Amino acid sequence: MVMSGTPGSFARSVLTDRHPVLLRQVADGHPYPPDVRRALDALAEETAAPAAADATDGPSMGPLPTGAAFPDRELWERWGVAHYVGRKSWYDVPFLWAENWFYRRLLAAVGWFGPGPWQGVDPFAPVKRAELAGAEVAAELAALDGLDALAPGERDQALLRAALWGNRADLGFRLTADAGTTPDSAASAVLADDSPALWRHLAAAPPGTAAVHLIADNAGRELIPDLILLDHLLNTGRAATAVLHVKPYPYFVSDATTADVLECVRRIGRAPGRAGETGVRLREALGDGRLAIRTHPFFCAPLPYAAMPGDLRAELGGATVTLLKGDLNYRRLVGDRWWPPTSGFAAATAYFPGPLAALRTLKSDVVVGLDAATVAGLDADSRTTGTSWRTSGTYAVVQTRT
Numbered sequence: 001m002v003m004s005g006t007p008g009s010f011a012r013s014v015l016t017d018r019h020p021v022l023l024r025q026v027a028d029g030h031p032y033p034p035d036v037r038r039a040l041d042a043l044a045e046e047t048a049a050p051a052a053a054d055a056t057d058g059p060s061m062g063p064l065p066t067g068a069a070f071p072d073r074e075l076w077e078r079w080g081v082a083h084y085v086g087r088k089s090w091y092d093v094p095f096l097w098a099e100n101w102f103y104r105r106l107l108a109a110v111g112w113f114g115p116g117p118w119q120g121v122d123p124f125a126p127v128k129r130a131e132l133a134g135a136e137v138a139a140e141l142a143a144l145d146g147l148d149a150l151a152p153g154e155r156d157q158a159l160l161r162a163a164l165w166g167n168r169a170d171l172g173f174r175l176t177a178d179a180g181t182t183p184d185s186a187a188s189a190v191l192a193d194d195s196p197a198l199w200r201h202l203a204a205a206p207p208g209t210a211a212v213h214l215i216a217d218n219a220g221r222e223l224i225p226d227l228i229l230l231d232h233l234l235n236t237g238r239a240a241t242a243v244l245h246v247k248p249y250p251y252f253v254s255d256a257t258t259a260d261v262l263e264c265v266r267r268i269g270r271a272p273g274r275a276g277e278t279g280v281r282l283r284e285a286l287g288d289g290r291l292a293i294r295t296h297p298f299f300c301a302p303l304p305y306a307a308m309p310g311d312l313r314a315e316l317g318g319a320t321v322t323l324l325k326g327d328l329n330y331r332r333l334v335g336d337r338w339w340p341p342t343s344g345f346a347a348a349t350a351y352f353p354g355p356l357a358a359l360r361t362l363k364s365d366v367v368v369g370l371d372a373a374t375v376a377g378l379d380a381d382s383r384t385t386g387t388s389w390r391t392s393g394t395y396a397v398v399q400t401r402t
């Protein structure tokens, strides 16, 4: 199990380095009133790094307010609050638990669940909005016009790759990315690429039957290529229906919510050329139900997908394929554990209720399904550069179990 406070670990650095920056960014993002600012400061204090770099003690994880501000209490009780909250230090719990409780507490601090005037105001909206208005998004949408020149197979692959590398545009990841860790495109590589198997699997579905589910990760520059990929699958008949699973509330900085889906569809539709046509089709598909949005609460659980509840298991079990986007979904898919990187992907995901494909850039320590020579080469490079290949965002995988 990856723990939150292991000295010198990436997980610990997320708590000690990334979370304080994020809290400041949230406080600066909206003109929050003094009580919200005080609540954010209190969360920063409670989660601050212990004085010694190897200590895992400190204030225990604090609770949420009672009553209306904690409408999902029952869920969190089921997910393990009693084991950790009020009992364990932030630096002495599973990494997944610490991060998820942090984001849930952050939402409580800004009044997301209300009641009150800040109910439903996304604390991450300012950064999400800025990204959507940026030049990169405009350029990426304009690049769709070039797809006509490609052969059908190349077009498939270009759109799959766009969705894959879109995962690198994660706003949380960029909170602490610096010159030493900013992904270097030239060195980027897909370490395991099962995309031919994914395309074969989709092609093998009887015509007009395929249901493609996509468990989304980040909004903006990641969700746009995800939506474009789903449109492509619908438009070319490889999917009869598509289901887009997003978070029920703002989470992990830039994770997509329903509001973000609508913003992205609007942004795609406002673009000229091919992108604009795609935006029109996406609106139609949402309107006629060929593209459905789901917001299952389990997508905000601090647990691996092996623990998914029966209704979600049944829904994903009916998918022709489920595409899981991003780093956090990958950690939850294989369990947030220190797997030897050469462990089999199929074995680690055998419990998953149906065929699946993980599209993920590597931004945390967990990985499976790599060959020994690749791992040896990457380890040697990391020793030379001092930057971990597992967390730099330079590498990616497309792994399937069909």
Ligand SMILES: O=P(O)(O)OC[C@H]1O[C@](O)(CO)[C@@H](O)[C@@H]1O
Pocket (backbone or CB within 6 Å): 014, 018, 099, 167, 170, 172, 173, 217, 218, 252, 325, 326, 327, 328, 329, 331, 363, 364
């Ligand atoms: O948006 P993604 O790809 O799920 O990445 C989430 C990021 O947040 C983390 O949970 C740490 O903040 C890492 O796993 C990863 O860098």
